Amino acid sequence: MPEDSPSLPPDNTHAATDHVFRHEAARLRASLVRAFGARHIDLAEDVVQDALVQALKHWRFHGVPDNPGAWLLSVARRRAIDELRRDRVLERSAPGIAAWLGRPQAPRDAGLVLDDQLAMLFACAAPQLAPESRIALMLHLVAGFSVAEVARAFLLSEDAASQRILRAKRLLRDEQATIEVPDETHLPERLDAVLDTIYLMLNEGHAPGVGNDPVRLDVLEECTRLCELLLEHPRTTAPAVHAMLAMTLFTRSRTDARMDEAGVLLMLDQQPRDKWNQALIQRGFRHLALAASGTRLTRYHIEAAIASIHARATTFESTDWAELLSLYDLLVRAHPTPIVRLNRVVVIAMLHGPQAGLRALDEADLQSALANYPPFHAVRAQLFERADLLHEARAALLAALALPWPAPHQRLLTDRLANLEQRISNGNPDRP
């Protein structure tokens, strides 16, 4: 794949809305938290929020200034000076604040800003935090999402999201977590934790049935931005990061095709592929090529390759199922989770027919592991239906519908059930 050859389409892959407030807030917050120390994370956040409110009040009258970051920074500095004046103890407990105030203010050092953000990114993937706290904190502290936006991205109540973020911050504060990019010995392992968190974030952003909720789309965009941040720094750029970015871009390329005009969710075989964003797909392939170096084959490499097979197929029918199966075989070895094994069954069924799929499903023995995973039952129903085992299909669909689904999926399954019952009453009335 050529690097940035002039024949590539214009890069219209960045979002139409710019996120000055969100991203500048995130940059400022990272700088302050790092300078003040994890112990004073709340103060750092107050200072940032205060600077944002000031910005709101000024910019209403004069618009966003040419250098919003510098503007916010100078307001934050003034506020930090006030805090030091007000609280003499603070100066001793947080020597970083005075040191930060002593830093030359302008021009802002882009490298330093990047360091601050990466340090924050690693702090949010601290080993002592639970996975769901890591994503919440990353979205909030690094991506600049408000608590309400985090709540919407996770389908949580605002209270629950706020509790989750508060607990995570308290943990960082109480353990006096270091806010630095880890040293060479710890970097690989900590980078994996960062990538795992971005991966979870990608799944949340792409969760089925939430459709084109702008907050969800923003989550996907942030996944891209976080990968790009990692790639910008010589210490944190790694083939696995390119793989993660490729996967993110392939995933994002399909968002416009995931629903029809009536808001009905479209599966991979029904999506109008001309609505897939080719610019994002091309960027995906570029990063996939860059991922193919080094000695480590991570699961993100394999998953990016899987996503690329779909991205490459111009029609569902022309999907290279054989190649997909060999990739899934690799993935099952590297990362044998029940969901990966279920996806492999789907590919087997596409390649060798529904009977083979049902046999593979039996062999995989996923019943107990995935009994509460709604797609498990939906996949079973589909395999039974394709094998003309309509009663079994109906039972599986009922089992699927007994579990909670997002509304668009629920609609899809209800339609399928009605359709199936019609077929049963037309075709085979005697069977019990």
Added chain:
Amino acid sequence: MSKFMLMLFDNPAQDINLSPQQMQQVVAEYKQWAEQLARQGKLVGGDKLAEHGGKTLRGSAGKLIITDGPFAEAKEVLGGYFVINANSLDEAVELSKTCPHIKYGSSIQIRKVDEV
């Protein structure tokens, strides 16, 4: 054509809970409104007022009394102003109706600049 002053009152508690994304939206709406007026040649100017350190001067029984305030913590504070050109008070009201401050602030007071 006369000048009118639009005094924008804020409720200081209101802005605290906006997300960065919402702030971005609010600022964009004010900008759009002001630019639209500017294109019609109706915008004279506008500014934010400082929140702290205001003073009130009052004469009482021949003595000057200077007090602090008004305070930014009050329920309604004058946050800033726009000056616009309009043919009549009615037109000034019409132009102000679309000001996003109606949605996001607490109130707008319109006063005609008096010309004899």
